[in-house]
Amino acid sequence: MDVSQYLDIFIDETSEHLQDLSDCIMVLEKEPDNKDTINEIFRAAHSLKGMAGTMGFKRMQRLTHDMENVFQEVRSDKLAINSQMIDVLFQCLDAIESYLENVKASSTEGNQDNEAIIQALNALLEGRPVEATNSEIVKQDSEEADKTEYVFRALEHEFSDTELDSLKKEVEKGQKLFGFTVYINPNCLLKSARAFLVFRAIEEYGDIIVYNPSSQEIEDENFDLVFNFIASSSEKQALLVKVARNVSEIDEVLCEQVDYEEISGRTIDDERISITEDNVQTNNTAVAVKEQQKNSTVKGQTNAKPVTNRTVRVDIEKLDTLMNQVSELIIAKNSLVSISGQEGQGNQNQSFHEQIEYLERITTSLHESVMKARMVPIESVVNKFPRMIRDLSKKLDKKMELYMSGEETELDRTVVDQIGDPLQHLLRNSADHGLESAEVRKKAGKPEVGSIFLNAYQEGNNVVIEVRDDGNGIDTDSVKAKAIERGIVSEEQAESLTKQEIIDFLFLPSFSMAKTVSDVSGRGVGLDVVKSNIEALGGDVEVSSTLHEGSKFTVRLPLTLAIIQALMVEIENEKYAIALASIQNIEDIAVEDIKYVQAKEVIIIRGIVIPLIRLDKVLDIERSADFAERSEENLTVVIVRKGENYAGLVVDRLMGQQEIVIKSIGNYINNNKIISGATILGDGEVALILDANTLI
């Protein structure tokens, strides 16, 4: 059966199952007795195995099969969950993930057998302690496994008739038959060359009749560190062993003289039978297991699993196209609105106005629906974090716990795809720099286990993601010292800096506060990259911190990228749009209410001092000759807000609120980011969009 057409589905579903497994194992680590979770894990592992099997990924199937066996034991209370088991299970997941990566890249599962993990799983099954369950297990596997015991395996081979024939002939010639099992040193680079040297040494005294693996496979290095062969010779066993051992990088040569009868009669050999019985048994249990699973799946589906959403996977490009078309429609609608808004059209246009309003409602809701179709929960990004924190906790040897909320918060797909790295960086930063070690925390009277919080929520047209820790906070004095040391500010300048200004130094390129460079963080390529990544998405990031109590990084992202609600303002005769989301309120300020702080204009509104920004000055707008004469007593001030900071933008006239389609002004013009884009108004004129964030 050609299964390649199912590859995409396989990849999607496998990643989902892996995520489920990871989540469940995390739960299991905390609540080892949670039966529901164990069942869930069992189901996921089983589906994984089934899918891998269907797709013909044998290695993956084998690994998941053994994993499933462990869960089977756990489920039937024969095995207890311990941290060692959790570690091994996570290694399994990593291994499966790497299979999946291979599948994604090349449609094959690759050739990593992950023997060590399988052995570790089997050890768990048998209740043996697992050796080398550290993350290094994969690297150590072959060595560990082979060093422990050398087994004579020359006869574990299905002899073909021709092989039996030639063996028989040798025996009839009066030659003795010797079985060999040769172990090559794991560090050996040219295994087949070593094997070849062994063969040549033996062939000086006899003939090699049967190769296992086949001579072709040995030539292609298509074998592990062990190979077997059966040779015929008239020499003594000891001599043969000696010449074979003389070959360098050979760890062990096991040799036994064998009888032809023993070989040919192996099918009825006792040992063989027991082996087959074993197989049968495992098969039986496998069948039983499968049946149980079926039951449990059915049961599970009826009581635990929520009904799956009826969904269609849509290529993001199709949605982009749809979005563009909606944008065009909104521009067309805006121009109709602008025509209908013109005075002096007479009464016969009553119904025309009504239809325009109707059209406006429809386009707005159409836009909303398309936007919603592009929205995905941030869950897909953040749900890998608990695992990451767990690993970090072990790596850094600090106790920590991640609390997440608002995983269901939705963001535009393009934003979600790119927010993962910056968030991951912030979390690592909190874990590494923010949280103190258990001893320090104890001394400071804090709970030994540090807490990291990841909260996401929607706020107006923005989505806010907070990464907070209850660690030591940012030591502004040492940041200040570092800034002076780096020559970013002079000592005098540093004295007059506010705490917030000092903290903002952390976002400068290559400004790392880590005293030692670790592979977790501290190379100084951190926060500035985080900041630029987030700004590239049209968002911003802020830090607040209290020494000894912790720090909080607030990431603010726009909900939508293409169409926003904006306030249109006019200065002289130029029109500008300001995103409604950044506007706090609009004030009418009497000129005499303007105060001065450090020679800068400010206004005081409800106790808050807000700097005034004269947009005509900032935007180099030429005033008409009579401007000075018609200076008015009141100013229209648009108060914009960025986090905790405010600014008052002085404009000439407000034109009203409008839905605008953001267009890029291209990359020819460079203008200090004050202008974040342009939009086309109803009358075909182009208006610029002011990025209020850059003005604050």
Place this chain on the structure above:
Amino acid sequence: MEVRTVDINTITTTNDSKQYIVVKIGSEQYGIDISFVDNIVRLQKITRVPKAQKYFKGIINLRGEVVPVMSLRLKMCLDNDEFSDKSRIIILRVDQRGLLGIMVDEVKEVVTLNTTQVDKYNPDSKDEQSTFIKGVGKHDDQLISLLDIFSIVDDHEVE
């Protein structure tokens, strides 16, 4: 807004010749390689972009697309543009960088220049205009300075 599109397909070309749109800027004639030209439009309202390079006049709405418009006169350090009803904006499409409009005083004609009709132009480092010219074409006893589109698009300004 009236749009005059030059249909490239109706004009035949031979292998060793290129077609140029001949435009007038000030008193001189310039040739623009037709393969870069997307469109020629009449002058329309240009929205000024604050803090932009001074040779950028601003942006226009080209059938729903926002296109920046550059003044060749300012780029070449000539007097500022004078607008007349002969003024046109030539919309260029250069590689992946998107559309760019350049303002010219007048569009005269389309000429086909054979390679033999084009002389290499040796830039005179003292002459700031010459940086943007890659050759001089001769057509009906007239000289046409052939513009090097890439150096115009590049973000450097003649001092």
